[in-house]
Amino acid sequence: MPELRRDPVTGRWVIIATGRAQRPQDFIREPVRLKGGLCPFCPGNEAKTPPEILAYRPNGAGGKDGAGWTVRVVPNKFPALEIQGELDRQAEGIFDRMNGMGAHEVIIETPEHELTLATMPAKRVEDVLYAFRDRMADLRNDARLKYALIFKNHGEAAGASLEHTHSQLIALPILPRQVVEELKGARAYFDVKERCIFCDIAQQESKSQTRMVAENADFIVITPYAPRFPFETWILPRKHDSAYDASPAVRFGNLALALKTVAAKMDRVLDHPSYSMVLHSAPLHDPPTEHYHWHMEISPILTKVAGFEWGSGFYINPMPPEEAAKFLREAKVSV
Amino acid sequence: MPELRRDPVTGRWVIIATGRAQRPQDFIREPVRLKGGLCPFCPGNEAKTPPEILAYRPNGAGGKDGAGWTVRVVPNKFPALEIQGELDRQAEGIFDRMNGMGAHEVIIETPEHELTLATMPAKRVEDVLYAFRDRMADLRNDARLKYALIFKNHGEAAGASLEHTHSQLIALPILPRQVVEELKGARAYFDVKERCIFCDIAQQESKSQTRMVAENADFIVITPYAPRFPFETWILPRKHDSAYDASPAVRFGNLALALKTVAAKMDRVLDHPSYSMVLHSAPLHDPPTEHYHWHMEISPILTKVAGFEWGSGFYINPMPPEEAAKFLREAKVSV
Secondary structure, eight states, X not given: OOEEEEOTTTOOEEEEOOSSOOOGGXXXXXXXXXXXXXXXXXXXXXXXXXXXXXXXXXXXXXXXXXXXXXXXXEEOSSOSSBSSSOOOOEEETTEEEEEOBOEEEEEEOOSOTTOOTTTSOHHHHHHHHHHHHHHHHHHTTOXXXXXXXXXXXXXXXXXXXXXXXXXXXXXXXXXXXXXXXHHHHHHHHHXXXXXXXXXXXXXXXXXXXXXXXXXXXXXXXXXXXXOSSTTOEXXXXXXXXXXXXXXXXXXXXXXXXXXXXXXXXXXXXXXXXXXXXXXXXXXXXXXXXXXXXXXXXEEXXXXXXXXXXXXXXXXXXXXXXXXXXXXXHHOOOOO | OOEEEEOTTTOOEEEEOOSXXXXXXXXXXXOOOOOOOOOTTSTTXXXXXXXXXXXXXXXXXXXXXXXXXXXXXXXXXXXXXXXXXXXXXXXXXXXXEEEOBOEEEEEEOOSOTTOOTTTSOHHHHHHHHHHHHHHHHHHTTOTTOOEEEEEEEESGGGTOSOOSOEEEEEEESSOOHHHHHHHHHHHHHHHHHSSOHHHHHHHHHHXXXXXXXXXXXXXXXXXXXXXXXXXXXXXXXXXOOSSGGGSOGGGHHHHHHHHHHHHHHHHHHHTSOOEEEEEEOOOTTOOOOSSOOOEEEEEEOOSOOOTHHHHHOOEEESSOHHXXXXXXXXXXXOO
């Protein structure tokens, strides 16, 4: 019989179909294959992007917008938001709007066009994670911005328009809805239990191992109890921190390993799927809190959009997370 | 400059890109074309579906599961939920689950394989709307069920697995998240204003005409102020009713005209797009309320899923609803 499961943080119910056994092959779509060609993110084409905001040049070679970088952050050439201007909140009858003020940046994760998070050296993935941290910390200085949403669309099916591996950052004068729901749910749990719900999840999952995909001293990689999508995966810090950029630098090595492991295992089990990654961290101007706990959510794009899910907020997931975790856990990868 | 707009009911903010003018052609994808062939929903194949729950046979001809029907409702052959059994709520450590109890039905909208909501006679669309009402009213008798979610996935890109035009009904022991948010938002508005927010929207939109697509004596068809998707469209009753199946039968003729008009206009402007329709009505066991107001939401499936929208609840819509409404309004269709 199918099961209804409740996401412990947001309270969202999903249907988990538990009927016939599903195999990863049943979900495989067009694999992501790099085609190469002219690319504005490749070294030598630095002039094809807006001037860089941040770059790491470990050997010190090359000046701003020059060569020698390992990670490079530039403004999005076609930004969804514009950084100039005030918020200018206005009414339009009963409706509310404000200027589309905010930042929209691109994190170019490596100079090498043919690499991905799964195939980059772990040290290079670590640099990407430092870039996320440094940009988030910098945007914290802008009082107009409430949230820095870091995400990655990998592959065409996930909406990536350029194949050279990159992430994006959208800094917003509002809180994204999903984060608001998590904050509320985590707060309500804390009010009852005086414990962080994410810490409780990390403990229960570490103990039961049922949905464990991979783990190291600082992070666990799990399929969540009530996932919306087949093979949805979370990276959860074992130690509590509400803001991503407040994590001690000593943990970034293990975070890089965890992220690279998820990407490599998905490539292996699902034949190089498109996927999306979202980094959920506390709002920019919140002080450190005991109830919220940053984490990453990674979902391969495998199923057709059943449009009613947009209109109802109600999800049917044909893949029990315990089975998804088993396939991912057993996939051998070298990281 | 782009705009941030707030959905007045749920409070969700979306970015509306207002940069370069968009044309409908920019969004057109694979048109939905019927291929025909063996179809379990066609007359003569009644034995290929589970036994019918409801059917209209206006000429009285044909018995149960026989010929002569105009609309036929059957259980889904591959149901996401099962109607037998009790809820059986259980804990699994800190997690919560229950049996996947519920109903999953298919409303076969016409015996004619080659017709759609856009091309069916308005009287036949009206029959479909009566079938929605009759099934909803019947399921109200089951105390275990809290919500009847009626929706339609038209075309492969919307997730339809059979092309013969049909809707679906999923009856749930829980409330879908999107409905919970609407109920909360509508309640909060009512607490402040002592007016229904949907009634206020209907009045403002009727007056301004900026986002009006079509209207008749009982319904307005608008693009909402803060839509998540290009060409997202709502059908809103002018008169207040919280539950769909409590609407007076005298209005169903005009509702059929409104629905057929939207479908035909989308076909015309967007070249037969895949689309999803969701009917939002009050929970099954709520008494009539002053603050909630049933409506239909229709979204063509035009843009690639940018996966981060799933993970953030944050939407970027490249098509201002005022422009979408203009294209739809000016499209000539005969209904």
